[in-house]
Amino acid sequence: MSASPLPDGPRRYHHGNLKAALVEAGLALLEERGLANLSLREIAARVGVSHTAPKNHFGSLKGLLTAIAAEGFRRHAAALEAGLRPEDGPVERLHAAADGYVRFARDHPALFRLMFSADLCNHEDPDLSAAASASYGVLARLAERLAPGKGGGGGQTRMETLLWSIVHGYAMLANEGQLATGPEGNPVHGILDLFRHWPDLGGSGNRRNRVAVTVLS
Amino acid sequence: MSASPLPDGPRRYHHGNLKAALVEAGLALLEERGLANLSLREIAARVGVSHTAPKNHFGSLKGLLTAIAAEGFRRHAAALEAGLRPEDGPVERLHAAADGYVRFARDHPALFRLMFSADLCNHEDPDLSAAASASYGVLARLAERLAPGKGGGGGQTRMETLLWSIVHGYAMLANEGQLATGPEGNPVHGILDLFRHWPDLGGSGNRRNRVAVTVLS
């Protein structure tokens, strides 16, 4: 994704790669200044272009934010898959993906919030929708290994939803600072620990087609 | 919470109850126009006051939003407790609270988003912090019944975090339309179903001090 003008020569009237450059600048500003302080004009200024130039490519601010969120989901999916080692069992792989999920939210809080904000970006957009689905698919495939779907009654979908809810909820709460400043000094536990402390979660072999979560003594 | 001027007489220079009136107007506008379209000026206009009047009571827009979020958390806690019948067992009560959680998010999506937005409101504020903790406490007490904390190693806190993550994650995803428009037409499941389909979750008696979650056949 090169986002600089095509040749490295002096300023030209046509940027040549403005669309990608705006997305890249938006991602950078998101990290630097946060979601609340992000503005269309500032993104355009960083690329060195008038503040109405993005309209040609994205229609409106929402369109630009949608494109940024789509790129975010692509990186999100990559973060989920980064720790997945093929030789590991389904449980280890689940741990790795969950760790990637939470780590991504922690490392890119503003982008993460944007990605899941129905207000700020248009989730009907095909590009964003596809990127989000790809990211979800990583978790879904891991759930598939755990729940082969023989149980009937939508057990497969339910398992996906459960996993996603846990990981997303934890990431969201940690991201918004809710877990750290809890009622009676709630320490932050990694979602990885959360999973790891489910003793009967399979042990790494899938010799039993059964996932039992024992929380209490 | 009466938010109208003290007597019903004609307009007076001093509102008399501006602080509560602004919070109430903000809550109403949040429902009507959504979080993105909420503005300080419009809230003030609805109360019939200049747009700088709120500054005396809340300092800034963030201060006002913080107060609105605090009131939101109070109603949230009430929604969690609404379905709790004392004669029910811990699992039924958990179901009821989870149902209230998701229902609240669904019925008041804009307010729910505001409440958990670290950008928009100040979670250091004592009033907001107390209200949020009270709301969290409802879930925590239910977790306590399930996990008496004898297991050591922070099992109690971990159980709270797990429950909260599940419920909050599900509510958040459903709220942002992620679950409905999932990858391959993911149907929306109530969080209540999610819990109810954990067959070994205690059965309504707590005769066993053990919570086993069996997801698969």
Add this chain to the structure above:
DNA sequence: GTGAAAAATTTACACTGGAAACATGAGTGC
């Protein structure tokens, strides 16, 4: 070359939240 369309700019507008100076009036001390 020439003409059409894409890409950017300039300008203008309605709106936002905040700052500063001012107006009002409720309450207190006498």
Add this chain to the structure above:
DNA sequence: GCACTCATGTTTCCAGTGTAAATTTTTCAC
């Protein structure tokens, strides 16, 4: 009764935002 004080609101102004419309510049197809 009366002045003084200070919380409460208003007016005015400002920098900043996103969007729309008209205009300029460039590219590309023919």
